[in-house]
Amino acid sequence: MSSALSPFSGYGLGLRKEHYRDFLEANVPVDFVEVISENFMVEGGQPRHILRQIRERHPVALHGVSMSIGSADGLDPAYLRRLKSLVDEIEPVFVSDHLSWSRIDDFNSHDLLPVPYTQEALDIVCANIQQAQDMLGRPMLFENPSSYLVFNGASMSEWEFIAAMAKRTGCSLILDVNNVFVSASNHGFDAQAFLEGLPADRVRQIHLAGHSQGTELLIDTHDSPVCESVWDLYAKAISLLGPVATMIERDGDIPPLAQLLDELSIARRLGALNAAGPERMAS
């Protein structure tokens, strides 16, 4: 497995089918796009053709939702083979998935279910990450999910688990700032402590998105603009991490592309104001 990812930063968008035409017909001012890997892990047809065309114009990050890195019964080899085929063809800037599980035995929930932050789960997650990275021949990024459940018997915090996972496997990280905000609100932990607990040198990408208020909990719905509190947390993250590739995800009530580009300009402005803050202050 190659040991390092190329340096990359900039500002991008999650590409959804509502905006395919915009991206194919005009020069959209983004530094990269991220697509959901599984949407293109198909035999053939238009989806893969469109992705090839997009790839000619922009760096592409592949972001998966179905690797199920936390499955206690291991990874699905057929899934890994399909992902590798896509990775080999697209040559993405990043390949990522979530610190979660969706499959056990022959059941697949198609949801990002939480793992307990225990030593046993850490061992299983790390073994699975190593298998995936060996198969793909490159380091992956794993994202902190939003969660609505904490398990009894946790032996470490989420950020301690993530730091240990990154150290043991060499994987990199996506910091989903909205997910930190949602989980911190739902479980009552300190979002700042989460940010400070991450290994800064492993965070290669940042996700921003909107959420909704459920009956009792915040829900990671990706169907609204990034809220002020999440922008504030993003500014803090950038001041801790320095420049990191940042993108906005929108999966519901998808607005015209211009609206998302306006939102992305907020990230650019905050990034410019806050990036490399610690070094600047130290000097």
Next chain:
Amino acid sequence: MTLIELQRNLRTWLTTASHEPAEQLGAGAMAGLDVYQNNYRGQLVSCLEDAFPNVRKWTGDEIFHEAVIAHIDSHPPHAWTLDAYPAGFGETLATLFPNNPDLHELTWIELSLSQAFVAADAEPVNPDTLASVDWDTARLSLTPSLKSRVMTTNAQSIWSALWEQTPVPDGAMLDVPVGAIIWRRAFTSRLKQVDALELEALLQLERHGQFGTLCHWLVERLGDQDGLTAAANMLANWLGSGLITAVDAA
């Protein structure tokens, strides 16, 4: 509780809403468990709604959603991709509505069109390259996106009307069964009605591959002159429609 026990517990919760796993996760877990169950079921509902918009229009929302709930309750998803989940919905509809062949056939059309959309790529043969082919021994390959079946109802007319948003005919049995074929040409899925003979000829070709064998079969059915004429016409149609993706010497 080990990780695998915890994951099987959560699976049981998602698929049955049994309170036993919820109790094992502690009293404070209920709100979160409800969110996950809502996400799980909501995603499967959306998946089936997206896959079968015309079936939904045909049955009406209430019947469609009763069938969706019955399917979700009896068919937890197995595949790594949610795109595989709609494949079993036709069986659920057939169980719930055994006397509605129009619905079964409409469901097959809608599912097959979406499956053809992402089937493996294969370039159609250019007819201009076939001048020197020995047709007695040539083996033909059909596009991997091809799907076919016998149609006993006017489901194709129903689907077309729903798709084109024109007045939808009542469901009716056909006087004589016909065939329906679905395939993808370039990036567009196509649906075409064929007569029963052409459907059987395509199935023969799928099984044996050899054009000469197909000619013999048609000659046995129709006689020398009509059989060979039918074979030539079908071949021309299939080539023109992009159904043939390779012509190889035996």
